[in-house]
Amino acid sequence: MLLIKDLHAGVNGNQILNGVNLCVNAGEVHAIMGPNGSGKSTLAGVLAGRETYNVTSGEVLYQGRDLLAMAPEERAREGLFLAFQYPVEIPGVSNTYFLKAALNAVRKHRGLEELDAVEFLQLVKKKLKIVDLDQDLLNRPVNEGFSGGEKKRNEIFHMAVLEPRLAILDETDSGLDIDALRIVADGVNRIRSKDNAIIVVTHYQRLLDYIIPDFVHVLVDGQIVKSGGKELALELEERGYDWVKEKTN
Amino acid sequence: MSTEQSTIEELANREYKYGFVTDVEAEAVPRGLNEDIVRLISSKKSEPAWLLEWRLKAFRHWQTMTEPRWPNVHYAKIDYQDIIYYSAPKQKNGPASLADVDPEILKTYEKLGIPLAERAQLAGVAVDAVFDSVSVGTTFKGKLKELGIIFCSFSEAVHEHPDLVRKYLGSVVPTNDNYFAALNSAVFSDGSFVYIPKGVRCPMELSTYFRINAAETGQFERTLIVADEGAYVSYLEGCTAPIRDENQLHAAVVELVAMDNAQVKYSTVQNWYPGDKDGKGGIFNFVTKRGKCAGVNSKISWTQVETGSAITWKYPSVLLIGDNAVGEFYSVAVTNNRQQADTGTKMIHIGKNTSSTIVSKGISAGYGQNSYRGLVEVKKNAINARNFSQCDSLLLGDKCGAHTFPYIEVKNTSSRVEHEASTSKIGEDQIFYCKQRGLSTEDAVNLIVNGFCKEVFRELPMEFAVEAQKLLGVSLEGSVG
Numbered sequence: 001m002l003l004i005k006d007l008h009a010g011v012n013g014n015q016i017l018n019g020v021n022l023c024v025n026a027g028e029v030h031a032i033m034g035p036n037g038s039g040k041s042t043l044a045g046v047l048a049g050r051e052t053y054n055v056t057s058g059e060v061l062y063q064g065r066d067l068l069a070m071a072p073e074e075r076a077r078e079g080l081f082l083a084f085q086y087p088v089e090i091p092g093v094s095n096t097y098f099l100k101a102a103l104n105a106v107r108k109h110r111g112l113e114e115l116d117a118v119e120f121l122q123l124v125k126k127k128l129k130i131v132d133l134d135q136d137l138l139n140r141p142v143n144e145g146f147s148g149g150e151k152k153r154n155e156i157f158h159m160a161v162l163e164p165r166l167a168i169l170d171e172t173d174s175g176l177d178i179d180a181l182r183i184v185a186d187g188v189n190r191i192r193s194k195d196n197a198i199i200v201v202t203h204y205q206r207l208l209d210y211i212i213p214d215f216v217h218v219l220v221d222g223q224i225v226k227s228g229g230k231e232l233a234l235e236l237e238e239r240g241y242d243w244v245k246e247k248t249n
Numbered sequence: 250m251s252t253e254q255s256t257i258e259e260l261a262n263r264e265y266k267y268g269f270v271t272d273v274e275a276e277a278v279p280r281g282l283n284e285d286i287v288r289l290i291s292s293k294k295s296e297p298a299w300l301l302e303w304r305l306k307a308f309r310h311w312q313t314m315t316e317p318r319w320p321n322v323h324y325a326k327i328d329y330q331d332i333i334y335y336s337a338p339k340q341k342n343g344p345a346s347l348a349d350v351d352p353e354i355l356k357t358y359e360k361l362g363i364p365l366a367e368r369a370q371l372a373g374v375a376v377d378a379v380f381d382s383v384s385v386g387t388t389f390k391g392k393l394k395e396l397g398i399i400f401c402s403f404s405e406a407v408h409e410h411p412d413l414v415r416k417y418l419g420s421v422v423p424t425n426d427n428y429f430a431a432l433n434s435a436v437f438s439d440g441s442f443v444y445i446p447k448g449v450r451c452p453m454e455l456s457t458y459f460r461i462n463a464a465e466t467g468q469f470e471r472t473l474i475v476a477d478e479g480a481y482v483s484y485l486e487g488c489t490a491p492i493r494d495e496n497q498l499h500a501a502v503v504e505l506v507a508m509d510n511a512q513v514k515y516s517t518v519q520n521w522y523p524g525d526k527d528g529k530g531g532i533f534n535f536v537t538k539r540g541k542c543a544g545v546n547s548k549i550s551w552t553q554v555e556t557g558s559a560i561t562w563k564y565p566s567v568l569l570i571g572d573n574a575v576g577e578f579y580s581v582a583v584t585n586n587r588q589q590a591d592t593g594t595k596m597i598h599i600g601k602n603t604s605s606t607i608v609s610k611g612i613s614a615g616y617g618q619n620s621y622r623g624l625v626e627v628k629k630n631a632i633n634a635r636n637f638s639q640c641d642s643l644l645l646g647d648k649c650g651a652h653t654f655p656y657i658e659v660k661n662t663s664s665r666v667e668h669e670a671s672t673s674k675i676g677e678d679q680i681f682y683c684k685q686r687g688l689s690t691e692d693a694v695n696l697i698v699n700g701f702c703k704e705v706f707r708e709l710p711m712e713f714a715v716e717a718q719k720l721l722g723v724s725l726e727g728s729v730g
Contacts, residue, residue, distance in 0.1 A: 048685050076687040088682035092700025102686035
């Protein structure tokens with residue numbers, strides 16, 4: 001699904017990623033953990049195609065294609081989804097309208113027929129249950145006036161509707177209380193399947209109590225310094241990131 | 250250059266789609282302006298003596314006035330002697346019915362998407378079409394007549410309903426009101442006249458479509474709408490012009506009168522030729538629009554979507570005279586490339602418990618300059634008056650400008666006036682968010698801008714709202730930096 005080879009990237013001349021290597025297959029959930037400033041969000045941003053980041057060297061293959069050569073919207077239409085750490089507000093544009101436009105852009109790209117309003121609404125009603133989202137958030141403008149928890153749930157709702165092949169969750173747990181965290185995690189688990197892959201970017205282990213990863217990677221100073229199974233997350237929680245740093249030094 | 254920037258520029262440079270010229274034989278008066286020209290226009294229209302006097306009075310006053318320089322717009326001096334003040338498609342006696350209208354002109358309207366043949370009409374919209382200086386056809390006249398509604402060209406009204414015209418003409422915008430209104434009063438050529446009798450709710454949208462065709466010609470039309478007690482009317486106005494290198498002057502006057510319990514809703518989608526991307530050519534849109542809520546519980550509502558014109562100077566206003574009268578102004582003004590707009594409204598509270606709402610959305614792109622200028626005046630006797638104003642500006646790119654000039658004058662202590670203003674830039678974050686969900690840059694910008702204008706668009710009649718959204722897409726599409 002995704003193959004990252006020796007990826008170097010930065011912003012405004014500051015080098016942040018210093019040779020990241022990662023292989024993600026369909027059906028897998030990978031957690032990327034790391035201290036603040038280790039490059040977690042940069043990695044997510046580079047994969048989604050955010051233009052503020054410069055890729056200086058390395059290669060990323062997504063479904064066998066050169067991901068870095070694709071425009072951000074093409075990546076999205078090819079099934080790459082980013083759940084934003086800070087979801088953006090779009091005043092005056094209803095959540096439903098926005099999502100319908102997005103879904104139809106994706107469907108059109110894949111040669112599928114666009115959904116009309118009725119079909120779309122039926123789909124949406126089904127998907128709402130996945131994240132236990134209040135129906136009235138559908139008619140409100142995208143993320144405007146949403147609480148922090150609602151915004152994050154809305155991201156997972158978008159994910160449920162768009163059915164991505166590869167989803168990257170960028171610190172989706174930040175700012176969530178334990179109930180919201182559980183709802184978000186349940187939603188992700190329901191979307192999880194053998195055909196898609198999920199990369200969970202997080203600072204804390206607690207999300208991984210609910211979304212059980214197949215692999216855990218530790219990112220420090222722009223490099224994956226340690227990889228392991230789900231137990232690595234628990235070990236990190238106990239011993240802190242300094243433990244990994246010391247080991248690698 | 251980022252992809253956003255290039256898409257934006259590509260879109261901004263898209264061609265004006267209504268810029269064609271219709272080849273019809275026209276009859277024009279000599280270039281320039283003097284009393285003889287005013288007399289000539291009046292005689293061409295076989296007007297009664299009182300109207301000629303009215304015009305001459307306006308003309309004499311105009312000569313004593315100077316062009317306003319206070320608007321926040323810049324243009325080369327207009328040579329008023331270098332304009333042709335009247336041009337009409339040649340016709341023997343004026344069209345008695347649509348069947349007599351020159352087929353070339355009918356074709357023009359079809360190309361503009363406004364078929365005049367009644368059977369092809371969108372149900373529920375009656376149209377008066379003004380081509381250069383004269384009205385070329387009004388549809389659904391018969392059906393309206395059954396209800397006692399008068400909807401006809403201004404020239405026809407002068408002959409058929411002289412008492413009504415004489416009573417209301419200039420009653421809202423006096424001939425000496427301002428420079429351009431005085432000019433219009435002297436040389437106005439045609440326009441639309443509407444009268445809704447007592448207690449009648451006009452069952453269809455009435456609409457005028459203005460088209461400038463001839464070169465070097467000014468367009469000076471006049472619209473007068475009177476809603477008698479308890480009447481209701483919704484009126485739509487649309488405009489386009491061919492692409493020409495020189496600037497053309499459009500100085501119209503619109504007067505609305507609402508009696509007791511009457512309502513007038515006036516919507517405009519203005520798409521005059523805006524000039525090319527370097528600012529060459531385009532229409533100078535210097536228009537005076539004012540409504541008078543003369544009766545108690547009357548309501549006048551202006552909704553405008555202004556995407557065209559090189560320069561826009563207009564302030565659709567409401568005089569709230571009757572107690573409990575309501576005035577509304579909803580506006581979207583777009584300036585792209587070198588376009589300039591100085592637009593807003595005046596709400597003059599005179600009666601008790603009068604209220605007004607102002608929602609203004611300015612969008613600037615390219616080198617466009619957009620100013621909101623508004624006056625909320627509450628007179629001493631207008632006790633318990635209420636006003637709410639909201640002025641939002643959206644910037645696309647970093648070479649354009651947004652300006653706000655709100656004036657508030659309150660002369661009593663029981664009234665409440667609120668003003669909110671904001672300026673924002675389309676954020677790269679917003680665009681990226683949309684793109685990450687699969688939308689193109691173009692669709693993202695359209696979506697964001699339409700969202701920004703939503704409060705205004707929802708005030709438009711439905712067919713018009715769709716048109717307005719499309720228009721906005723065409724005139725902006727892009728512009729983020």
